[in-house]
Amino acid sequence: MDLTSLIKAKIRDIPDFPKSGILFKDITPLLQDREAFRRVIDCLAERYRPEKIDDIVAIESRGFIFGSALAYKLGAAFVPVRKKGKLPHQTVDASYELEYGTAEIEIHTDGVKKGNRVVVIDDLLATGGTAEATCALVEKVGGKVVECAFVVELAFLKGRDKLKNREIFSLVQY
Ligand code: AMP
Numbered sequence: 001m002d003l004t005s006l007i008k009a010k011i012r013d014i015p016d017f018p019k020s021g022i023l024f025k026d027i028t029p030l031l032q033d034r035e036a037f038r039r040v041i042d043c044l045a046e047r048y049r050p051e052k053i054d055d056i057v058a059i060e061s062r063g064f065i066f067g068s069a070l071a072y073k074l075g076a077a078f079v080p081v082r083k084k085g086k087l088p089h090q091t092v093d094a095s096y097e098l099e100y101g102t103a104e105i106e107i108h109t110d111g112v113k114k115g116n117r118v119v120v121i122d123d124l125l126a127t128g129g130t131a132e133a134t135c136a137l138v139e140k141v142g143g144k145v146v147e148c149a150f151v152v153e154l155a156f157l158k159g160r161d162k163l164k165n166r167e168i169f170s171l172v173q174y
Pocket of ligand 1: 024
């Protein structure tokens with residue numbers, strides 16, 4: 001099966017989660033399928049191997065799952081972006097609008113070294129607020145965002161418009 005069909009077959013729609021009106025894309029069946037999970041990581045690794053990526057900056061919490069496996073595969077460092085109040089050392093933060101609510105995220109000030117080449121990764125691109133705030137954090141601490149990568153893109157929410165000056169890659173689109 002081609003990778004797009006395999007991923008789509010392994011994403012479960014959960015209506016009205018976490019609140020009414022949201023169709024939640026559940027990636028846990030994809031993670032449970034060892035071939036699908038491996039092929040997702042291998043595909044991302046192939047894409048970024050020529051790019052000499054220093055850091056994978058991943059967004060809490062489902063971004064960590066893909067981000068850490070990708071970092072390992074590329075021999076890159078892993079840098080977490082977390083909800084405010086979770087990182088123990090000195091941080092910089094950003095606030096943004098979500099598809100469902102508002103949020104604040106942060107990164108360690110020493111998480112990315114000046115000039116480092118970064119891929120930002122999350123499981124899903126919705127409105128783009130989280131990814132745009134993450135890119136801004138990476139740049140605040142001196143990194144260069146080479147691309148933002150997602151397993152799933154909800155294209156109808158136009159996240160690409162919010163990330164308009166950035167390179168975006170997604171494996172499947174709805
Ligand atoms: P956004 O900032 O609107 O692009 O939202 C992206 C973040 O919210 C990602 O970390 C996603 O995991 C999560 N998210 C937003 N909408 C959904 C959805 N419909 N299904 C699953 N996760 C979602």
